[in-house]
Amino acid sequence: MAPLIKEISEQTGLPWFNNPGPFKSTKGLLSGVRDGYLVSIGVVGQGMKECICAVIRFRRTADEKALLASMDRFKSFTGGGNFQLQGQTLVCTLPKPIQGTNGQKITEKLDQILRELALRAQPFDPGKCEGEGCRNEVSEITLINGNANFICGGCKIRIAGKQEEKRRRYLTTPSNYLKGFLFGTGGALAAGAASAVLSYWMTDDKGMMSVKLACILPFGIAMAAAFMVKRGIGKISRVSTLTAIIATFLGILLSNVLYNGLVIAHLKHLHLSSQLISWVLNHLWELKWYEFGKLILFVEILSIFGSAHMLWEMRPKFPAAFISIGAPVTTHSGMVSSAKVGF
Numbered sequence: 001m002a003p004l005i006k007e008i009s010e011q012t013g014l015p016w017f018n019n020p021g022p023f024k025s026t027k028g029l030l031s032g033v034r035d036g037y038l039v040s041i042g043v044v045g046q047g048m049k050e051c052i053c054a055v056i057r058f059r060r061t062a063d064e065k066a067l068l069a070s071m072d073r074f075k076s077f078t079g080g081g082n083f084q085l086q087g088q089t090l091v092c093t094l095p096k097p098i099q100g101t102n103g104q105k106i107t108e109k110l111d112q113i114l115r116e117l118a119l120r121a122q123p124f125d126p127g128k129c130e131g132e133g134c135r136n137e138v139s140e141i142t143l144i145n146g147n148a149n150f151i152c153g154g155c156k157i158r159i160a161g162k163q164e165e166k167r168r169r170y171l172t173t174p175s176n177y178l179k180g181f182l183f184g185t186g187g188a189l190a191a192g193a194a195s196a197v198l199s200y201w202m203t204d205d206k207g208m209m210s211v212k213l214a215c216i217l218p219f220g221i222a223m224a225a226a227f228m229v230k231r232g233i234g235k236i237s238r239v240s241t242l243t244a245i246i247a248t249f250l251g252i253l254l255s256n257v258l259y260n261g262l263v264i265a266h267l268k269h270l271h272l273s274s275q276l277i278s279w280v281l282n283h284l285w286e287l288k289w290y291e292f293g294k295l296i297l298f299v300e301i302l303s304i305f306g307s308a309h310m311l312w313e314m315r316p317k318f319p320a321a322f323i324s325i326g327a328p329v330t331t332h333s334g335m336v337s338s339a340k341v342g343f
């Protein structure tokens with residue numbers, strides 16, 4: 001367990017689970033009931049950008065706008081905290097203490113947020129299902145695709161049924177290859193042109209530019225291609241990944257031709273004419289072999305085929321995964337719970 005998460009667990013009394021939870025983090029999640037609210041805490045982001053994220057769930061609120069507005073005062077004192085409200089869920093992103101671990105400070109902030117929340121949001125009824133109109137008994141927390149819920153067996157079946165219906169509808173959607181290809185190519189060419197212009201700006205008068213930047217840009221083109229194919233194609237099939245590969249290839253080709261054209265025009269004091277472009281196209285292979293060309297070519301090939309993987313990973317995820325993490329540990333703000341903390 002990460003030291004800060006361990007400290008927060010000790011301070012709040014919320015137990016740790018080795019599950020990515022809603023944070024999709026390898027550091028796991030803390031989850032349990034605090035002041036009647038279903039609270040999950042974890043780490044989001046990576047490296048220097050890590051933040052503590054608290055997902056607080058409640059039964060209902062009369063006024064979502066007022067609830068969200070009431071969180072404004074925590075923004076300043078947390079030094080730029082971020083709050084989002086989605087239905088019965090308040091997502092609080094709090095900056096991580098800069099030095100060392102400081103679970104106590106995080107816990108104090110969390111408790112202040114909970115007390116403010118209590119003025120506008122009703123906590124869950126202990127032991128009851130949170131499903132619309134459902135009063136069944138619930139004794140455990142269920143993670144639905146990582147999100148903590150109080151949900152009964154019947155409601156699980158209902159949700160699973162709805163997901164199955166969505167999945168069936170998706171699978172019967174036809175793949176529009178032409179539209180996917182046109183969208184993907186459009187996205188890749190736009191990203192390729194932007195990449196060429198950006199590279200040109202970053203090139204010095206000797207015709208040199210940052211190798212790191214040159215290695216990142218092809219992935220950007222692949223990402224743009226995959227994203228746009230997804231928007232155009234309808235259902236993402238195995239075959240549709242080919243459209244992303246071709247679109248990325250075209251985007252990277254445009255980026256190379258345009259970039260070399262711009263640099264040569266600048267160095268030789270020429271205009272970027274169709275003649276110059278066709279000369280670059282014919283000599284692209286020699287131009288690419290210059291300096292770090294081999295490395296960049298390798299990255300480009302990786303990006304071209306990587307776009308297929310990116311697109312494949314963009315398929316909607318069905319069905320919902322239900323994971324029970326056992327009976328909730330109940331804690332209260334302002335005091336450490338005496339409940340057993342499972343380390």
Ligand SMILES: [Zn+2]
Nearest residue numbers: 129131134155
């Ligand atoms: Zn239910």
